[in-house]
Amino acid sequence: MSEGLSQTRCCVVGGGPAGMMLGLLLARAGAAVTVLEKHGDFLRDFRGDTVHPSTLAILDELGLRAGFDALPQHRVEHLDAIVGGRPQPIVDFRGLHPYGYLALVPQWNFLDLLAREGQRHPSFDLRMRHCATDLLREQGRVAGVRVNGPDDAYDLRADLVVACDGRHSTLREAAGLVARDYGAPMDVLWFRLPRKDSDPQDTFGIVDRGHMMVLLNRDDYWQVAYLVPKGSDAALRAQPVQVLRDGVAELAAFLADRKDAIAGWDAVSTLTVKIDRLPRWHLPGLLLLGDAAHAMSPIGGVGINLAIQDAVAAANRLAGPLRAGAPIDETLLAQVQQRREFPVRVVQRVQMLMQRRLISSVLEQRGEPPRVPALLRWLLGFRAVRHVPARLFGYGLRREYVACGPARDA
Structure with a gap:
């Protein structure tokens, strides 16, 4: 392996949203960066594809809208x-500035867009089918990675x-870092069903006794997304798939004619x-972001x-020292x-509250169908109230803005 291929200023492991955005921002700022992605492409089903206003704003800043x-x-x-069979508005992005919507985009298309933009910059090195398997250590700090190409x-x-490199991070394990697990009452079954023009136009949830979808x-x-109690997947799969088909048709009658799909x-x-989070996201020479950290x-x-917010925050602080060849101190x-820890903590707390108060109670419920409390139903009749979750999840707390400008020769 030649010297040019065996050394880089910054090695980003994982070509997901955090890794690709960080690689793009560093290269755009003129810092040498190598992104390792273990797969040969980004085309995999059931990756998250919800692009929120906070990300739309960053794309705007980068000229990628x-x-x-x-x-x-x-x-x-x-x-x-x-x-319980009764429509209920929950979240409303309309009227929020500057983006009154979120976008559902196949993640592979989104990652391809970031990769193409990154490859416009000479210091961006994306290596597909290169898997980091371990950390290299030297004089008490991380000095690189072992790679299977x-x-x-x-x-x-x-x-x-x-x-x-995600929630099952190889490098997190290699570093000996252990996340605190906050638990979850459910797992999610993901599948597709054909859609007809006569179907509802909205994206929505259905909540009934013992079931959520x-x-x-x-x-x-x-x-x-069909929610099931935590750990029940194996027992469910031991039954005929007709059980799932009937469950879907019971929740959404308009899908009954195509449940056999x-x-x-x-x-x-x-x-x-x-839901988990590392107490410490870094060691000398190593930083963890995204699902690898939380x-x-x-x-x-x-x-x-x-x-992506993690990636922007990291690039804002690291692009200058990396471009200048300065030591990357752990501070x-x-x-x-x-x-980044404060906004992550807040969102995780809200998620845990919703899991305990809503999802657990619904999945365990028998007898009468669930009902939205009268006071909450009245409050949710006001768009200003529905804007609250839209702002929290759509825009987030402590929003990041791209502060690391492009290199002068970019």
């Missing part, structure tokens, strides 16, 4: 629920390694839901957007965690 708007997408202006294994030395409008199909259990993926519940679809890495 036109490219993003050209991607296949469905824009969602409000989120409603059917609770498509042709051979090699050591990639780096002044800084950033782990963006979310239908994401993807124009020609429904992306379905769930051909079998092989067509159903399981998302094991968890796994989020799917409630609110915030995972992608918090990961810089600690500043990234200090900046």
Whole structure:
């Protein structure tokens, strides 16, 4: 392996939203960065695809909105629920500035957009089918990663390694960092069902005794999230798939005529839901971001957007020192965690509250159908009240803005 391929200023492990955004921002600022992605492409089903206003604003700052708007997408202006058979508005983005909607975009299209933009910059090195398997250590600090490539294994030395390799992070385990697990009462079954023009136009949730389901409008199909009690997946899969089909038809009668499109259990993926967070996101020479530092519940679809906010905060603090060849002191890495930990903690607390108060009680409920308390129903009749969750999940707390400008020769 030549010297040019075995050393970089910053090695980003994981080509998901956090890794690709960080790689793009660093290269745009003129810092040498290598992004390692273990797969040969980004095309995988059931990755999160909810792009919130906070991310739309960052794309605008980077001049990528036109490219993003050209991607296949469905824009969602409000989120409603059917609770015990009764419609209930919950979240409303309309009227919020500057973006009154969120976008449902296949994540692979979004990542391809970031990759293409990154490759416009000479210091951006994206290596597909290159998997980081371990950390290199030298004089008490992380000095790079061990990599399995498509042709051979090699050591990639780096002044800084950033782990963006997800909730099952290989590098987190290699570093000996252990996240605190806050638990979750449910897992999620993901599958698709055909959509007809006569179907509802909205993205919405359905809540009934013992059952919850979310239908994401993807124009020609429904992306379905069917919630089941934590740990019940194996027992459910031991039954005929007709049990799931009937459960879907019971919650959404308009889908009864196509429930058999769930051909079998092989067509159903399981998302094991968890909420966790590292007490410490860094070691000398190593920083963890996104799900590698804090796994989020799917409630609110915030995972992608918090990961991207992490990446922007990291780039703002690290691009200058990396470009200048300055040492990357651990205090810089600690500043990234200090900046990002508060909004992550708040959102996780809200998710845990919703899990305990709503999801657990619904999944355990028998007898009478659930009802929204009269006071809450009255409050949710006001758009200003429905703006509160829209602002929290859509825009977030302590929003990040791109402060690391492009390199002069970019």
